[in-house]
Amino acid sequence: MAIHPGEERIAGSLTARADVVHPTSWFVQDLDERLSVESVALLTDGGAKALPFERRGGQIWTDLERTRQPGERLTVRVRYGGTPREAPRPPWDGGFTWTETPGGEPWIASSVQVNGADLWWPTKDHPSDEPDSMALSFTVPRPLVAASNGRLRRVEDNGEARTYHWFVSTPINNYGVALNVAPYRTVDTTYASTSGTDIPVTFWVVPAHYQQAEKRLPQFLDHLRFYEETLGPYPFRADKYGIAETPHLGMEHQTIIAYGSDFSNNEFGFDYLHHHELGHEWWGNLVTAADWSDFWLHEGFCTYMQALYAEELGGREAYHSYLQGSRGGINNEQPVAPRGSRSTLEMYYLPSGEGDGDIYSKGAWILHSLRHLVGDEAFFEALRRMANPRPELRRATDGRQCRFATTDDFLRIAEAASGRELDWFFEVYLRQPALPRLVTERSGDELRLRWDAPEELSFPMPVPVRVGGETRRVKMKGGEGRLALPNADAEVQVDRKNWILKANGG
Numbered sequence: 001m002a003i004h005p006g007e008e009r010i011a012g013s014l015t016a017r018a019d020v021v022h023p024t025s026w027f028v029q030d031l032d033e034r035l036s037v038e039s040v041a042l043l044t045d046g047g048a049k050a051l052p053f054e055r056r057g058g059q060i061w062t063d064l065e066r067t068r069q070p071g072e073r074l075t076v077r078v079r080y081g082g083t084p085r086e087a088p089r090p091p092w093d094g095g096f097t098w099t100e101t102p103g104g105e106p107w108i109a110s111s112v113q114v115n116g117a118d119l120w121w122p123t124k125d126h127p128s129d130e131p132d133s134m135a136l137s138f139t140v141p142r143p144l145v146a147a148s149n150g151r152l153r154r155v156e157d158n159g160e161a162r163t164y165h166w167f168v169s170t171p172i173n174n175y176g177v178a179l180n181v182a183p184y185r186t187v188d189t190t191y192a193s194t195s196g197t198d199i200p201v202t203f204w205v206v207p208a209h210y211q212q213a214e215k216r217l218p219q220f221l222d223h224l225r226f227y228e229e230t231l232g233p234y235p236f237r238a239d240k241y242g243i244a245e246t247p248h249l250g251m252e253h254q255t256i257i258a259y260g261s262d263f264s265n266n267e268f269g270f271d272y273l274h275h276h277e278l279g280h281e282w283w284g285n286l287v288t289a290a291d292w293s294d295f296w297l298h299e300g301f302c303t304y305m306q307a308l309y310a311e312e313l314g315g316r317e318a319y320h321s322y323l324q325g326s327r328g329g330i331n332n333e334q335p336v337a338p339r340g341s342r343s344t345l346e347m348y349y350l351p352s353g354e355g356d357g358d359i360y361s362k363g364a365w366i367l368h369s370l371r372h373l374v375g376d377e378a379f380f381e382a383l384r385r386m387a388n389p390r391p392e393l394r395r396a397t398d399g400r401q402c403r404f405a406t407t408d409d410f411l412r413i414a415e416a417a418s419g420r421e422l423d424w425f426f427e428v429y430l431r432q433p434a435l436p437r438l439v440t441e442r443s444g445d446e447l448r449l450r451w452d453a454p455e456e457l458s459f460p461m462p463v464p465v466r467v468g469g470e471t472r473r474v475k476m477k478g479g480e481g482r483l484a485l486p487n488a489d490a491e492v493q494v495d496r497k498n499w500i501l502k503a504n505g506g
């Protein structure tokens with residue numbers, strides 16, 4: 001693909017290799033109508049054969065001229081180009097951003113998670129399928145640099161322009177494919193992975209921010225270490241770990257994390273934006289939701305990782321304080337993981353059109369409550385198994401480590417790791433929107449507790465109660481529990497740390 005910054009235009013081709021699994025006489029790809037298709041061709045050993053195609057709305061329907069049968073392999077090349085959608089509010093409302101660096105040179109970035117990768121290349125625009133690997137070539141005028149996913153194979157010098165050839169050796173979400181163009185400088189290092197291999201690390205940064213980037217990179221590597229120790233090895237060590245400075249806030253582009261923050265730490269002492277986006281290399285890129293309805297597996301899990309990192313740096317009080325900061329924003333208007341298929345917009349917005357962050361903050365709180373329920377040992381084991389269900393996947397680097405997962409997969413993993421039946425927990429917190437309410441009654445030297453759960457669902461969540469300087473865990477069989485108090489005046493604090501996500505407090 002050639003990038004023409006002055007004209008805000010792209011021109012190139014995409015070649016898709018596909019195995020036929022059902023008989024078909026059409027090859028269908030999504031591509032935004034803003035881009036025009038010059039030709040579609042079937043590539044064989046004998047050369048390129050032009051195929052007739054139609055634009056049907058945002059799709060290209062290519063006539064394969066006969067019914068292709070399972071077992072056949074098709075290589076289809078689409079030549080296309082034009083001015084891609086300019087992102088109105090990247091990265092949330094995305095497309096291309098054409099702007100300038102502080103030094104006044106072109107600075108270009110793609111961000112298409114919510115609006116679809118078909119804004120800039122022909123693709124099957126649904127999260128349920130991914131290419132096994134991807135070769136990406138970008139031609140940019142000097143002195144611009146094109147930073148992208150995977151490993152840089154070579155840079156071709158064409159005089160006025162240079163072509164950067166990248167190769168992604170593993171599966172990749174289509175919204176994870178990214179183009180970042182600027183007169184970048186790089187901060188390079190290697191990182192010794194817990195897997196025993198050295199991973200090349202590069203931070204592409206605009207020249208004005210080179211020194212800040214150099215100072216910041218050691219903290220980024222601390223984040224990498226934290227994730228490896230908590231979840232398992234960095235999944236894309238066969239390619240690289242990369243960060244590209246972007247004019248938008250950030251995005252989890254695989255092996256080329258978009259970083260558009262200001263190199264500052266939050267009140268917990270770390271660079272939140274980088275920590276969050278890096279977490280998506282596990283929750284999103286290694287483990288991918290096959291439908292947007294399960295997207296809390298990306299955002300809720302990733303948001304919870306920042307609470308864990310606050311705990312790593314500042315102890316348990318910092319952990320609670322971090323979570324408390326997001327409690328007020330929880331809406332409880334739609335389920336965090338609804339059954340059935342959903343679009344990105346349905347998951348990110350309420351029917352009223354207002355934004356909904358529940359897959360982030362409520363998702364994180366659900367993990368927090370699960371940790372309380374099953375205890376640290378089972379909880380962290382469940383996280384590790386969710387990242388890599390089998391030991392050989394922790395060792396794999398050739399793409400086998402990547403998989404699609406659902407909320408029910410996590411239910412099974414959490415049940416196996418904890419030895420508990422957890423349907424009720426998932427049903428109340430993830431499949432319907434309302435929160436359970438804890439009803440407490442005290443009569444003399446007895447404390448009675450009762451869960452008032454929505455839709456009369458079962459909710460036997462044990463409740464921590466502090467009496468006389470000691471915390472007791474009150475069992476809630478059938479949603480009810482009792483605690484005998486030392487005397488009628490004993491001071492009682494019910495779930496004072498807010499371990500349980502509930503309608504009243506926590």
Ligand SMILES: [Zn+2]
Pocket residue numbers: 276277280298299302
């Ligand atoms: Zn995220």
